[in-house]
Amino acid sequence: MRIVVLAGGIGGARFLRGLKRAAPDADVTVIGNTGDDIHLFGLKVCPDLDTVMYTLGGGINEEQGWGRADETFHVKEELTAYGAGPSWFGLGDRDFATHIVRTQMIQAGYPLSAVTEALCDRWKPGVRLIPMTDDRVETHVAVTLDGERKAIHFQEYWVRLRASVPAEAIVPVGAEQAKPAPGVLEAIAEADVVLFPPSNPVVSIGTILAVPGIREAIADADVPVVGLSPIVGGAPVRGMADKVLAAVGVEATAAAVAEHYGSGLLDGWLVDTVDADAVERVEAAGIRCRAVPLMMTDAEAAAAMAREALALAEEVREA
Numbered sequence: 001m002r003i004v005v006l007a008g009g010i011g012g013a014r015f016l017r018g019l020k021r022a023a024p025d026a027d028v029t030v031i032g033n034t035g036d037d038i039h040l041f042g043l044k045v046c047p048d049l050d051t052v053m054y055t056l057g058g059g060i061n062e063e064q065g066w067g068r069a070d071e072t073f074h075v076k077e078e079l080t081a082y083g084a085g086p087s088w089f090g091l092g093d094r095d096f097a098t099h100i101v102r103t104q105m106i107q108a109g110y111p112l113s114a115v116t117e118a119l120c121d122r123w124k125p126g127v128r129l130i131p132m133t134d135d136r137v138e139t140h141v142a143v144t145l146d147g148e149r150k151a152i153h154f155q156e157y158w159v160r161l162r163a164s165v166p167a168e169a170i171v172p173v174g175a176e177q178a179k180p181a182p183g184v185l186e187a188i189a190e191a192d193v194v195l196f197p198p199s200n201p202v203v204s205i206g207t208i209l210a211v212p213g214i215r216e217a218i219a220d221a222d223v224p225v226v227g228l229s230p231i232v233g234g235a236p237v238r239g240m241a242d243k244v245l246a247a248v249g250v251e252a253t254a255a256a257v258a259e260h261y262g263s264g265l266l267d268g269w270l271v272d273t274v275d276a277d278a279v280e281r282v283e284a285a286g287i288r289c290r291a292v293p294l295m296m297t298d299a300e301a302a303a304a305m306a307r308e309a310l311a312l313a314e315e316v317r318e319a
């Protein structure tokens with residue numbers, strides 16, 4: 001079975017670990033969000049690609065969900081000693097090696113998709129990880145700080161400000177000019193099922209869908225598209241999805257996120273059992289809906305969610 005998954009950071013990576021466990025023989029292609037990418041100290045950092053690669057490759061810092069395990073921060077400390085900022089983004093020594101290799105290859109002329117393939121040769125994530133585009137897309141957030149309206153990089157909003165101020169607008173800068181990376185549209189066209197894991201619907205999956213051609217390819221694919229709600233009980237399971245949902249005028253509920261994606265895209269939607277009362281509203285939107293446990297407390301819980309998503313996809317396919 002060929003499965004395509006649109007993935008952002010931590011939620012997407014943890015779901016993928018469950019999917020591999022639930023469908024060990026499936027051929028999984030992950031279309032990774034690159035809107036979170038940031039250039040620091042002359043290096044290109046790709047948080048969402050690295051989180052998928054490290055999580056599935058066994059190198060992730062498990063409790064953080066990002067960065068490497070057994071990390072040290074000597075380079076960061078030395079940079080701070082030189083007054084070289086920013087100091088609010090925690091780049092570890094092991095993680096720096098990934099960004100050095102990536103930046104070297106990009107400067108040698110390799111596209112991000114080829115670089116990602118090369119990095120995955122080491123990590124062997126067990127999925128094909130393709131960036132949504134090889135072109136530069138960086139999500140910026142419009143905020144008002146000290147009375148002044150400004151656009152800041154998503155990572156500054158997310159990490160330095162902890163999303164503590166309202167996001168007035170979310171702009172994936174460069175998305176309109178971006179082209180899907182090689183293999184993205186082909187993977188969607190050949191997929192037997194497309195999954196939207198519980199990643200951030202605005203800055204992760206929404207950014208992937210903002211690359212011209214990707215939303216259309218999924219909408220036109222006559223295979224089941226099934227998503228899992230990142231919102232449980234009116235709050236994001238992790239992260240601060242509610243802050244960015246407000247920016248696009250979407251209430252932080254499992255049903256509202258399904259409606260945001262729309263029945264033109266989604267055929268099925270899983271909500272957590274605490275949101276069972278949302279099933280009727282989602283079905284009224286033309287999206288088949290089931291209430292199942294959605295807390296990825298461990299790999300087996302994530303596998304159970306993946307099995308439920310695949311089962312709903314088959315139910316949709318037969319409908």
Ligand SMILES: O=c1nc2n(C[C@H](O)[C@H](O)[C@H](O)CO)c3cc(O)ccc3cc-2c(=O)[nH]1
Nearest residue numbers: 009010036046047050066067088089090159
């Ligand atoms: O909350 C934080 N998230 C950090 N993240 C997470 C990152 O902001 C998120 O993973 C995504 O951008 C959102 O999904 C990092 C991810 C990397 O790949 C590399 C370094 C960091 C550093 C931080 C950090 O210092 N604090």
